[in-house]
Amino acid sequence: MNTEIALKNNNTHRATPDKEAIALLPVFERLGLDRITLVSTGAQAGKAYDQLVAARAWGFDTESKPTFKVGEQSDGPHILQLSTAERAWVFQLHEPECRAVAAELLALGGGIAKAGFGLGDDRKRIIQKLGVEPQGILELNNVFHQRGYRKDMGVKGAVAVLFNQRFMKSKKAATSNWANANLTESQLVYAANDAYAAIRVWEALGF
Template sequence: MPLETFEGDIVVIDHVKEVGEACDYLSSRNAFGFDTETKPAFKRGQVHKVALIQLSTEKECFLFRLNKIGYPKELEAIMCDPGIKKIGLSLRDDFAAIRKRSVRKLENFIDLQDFVDQFGIEDKSLQKIYAVLFGRKISKNQRVSNWEAEMLTPAQQSYAAIDAWACLRIYNYLTGKSG
């Protein structure tokens, strides 16, 4: 199966001054794909805070580096906005990670693991859902990389963007929507 690539723009937000413009743009959207990344823990009892939130439209993916910018109020407002659909997969762990940074209630999230049931899709991993619908493979090679690194590598950026974008693409395909 051919490997999927994200052909859109990837915008890394690693300074607080960049948050406002990205959030203004995202708050004008009806829906976007969502995912998070956390530095893996390889020692018993070691836990890390969520390091990255990915929010993707069909053509742009914003990578908010929470380990560098914290959890800015503008980003928190989008995550809690009931007027914007956020499409993700296996959201329980993402929600738990975000709750370590904020107690505000996250609103209007759609978990593809539940959503795809009505379409007869039984395999619930992002890779399998995507392969069934689009005949392309999503690489998971960067999953356990260091999401708190000083700079994200191009491979990390691409992986992060694809995960959020693929969620939106699956949702739009299944609902017959675009944009």
């Protein structure tokens, strides 16, 4: 079946694959550490900026330190992930110069799409912490709705539909402390690949 043709058929309601079906699929090839750049200083952020603005779209996501107490407010995001189809950059937002470049990137217009899943909360936190309104945000779940999928589509479902593959996500990494100054390798891989998968989905949707 030509998945792209199926996705463009707006008159057909299509089923989102369930967890059991996805579990049987071959694994989606993720970015390794050799294609992930940690950005924690102003100088590193400047280099990342120069490379990112050459692309016409980025996969986009953020991570925040989890909150566990009732009523506890997050001061995230602590991490911003931006990715092209070749490389991902993981920005740590505790350093002022790095945070300023991240804000500048998110505020860029010029037709650069920032594509991801479940971006509503990310947008609110970015406005609160970075003081900018992200431009060019593309919620990929909405695209799937427009193309005939009734249920909400996250990154796992999207990768299954478009690539017939299983996207791996570590629960341990997801709930780890993203405010740590020293991120682990598993945190870097987790964060970078959320953004990487989003840009791959964006490309496969034919934008």
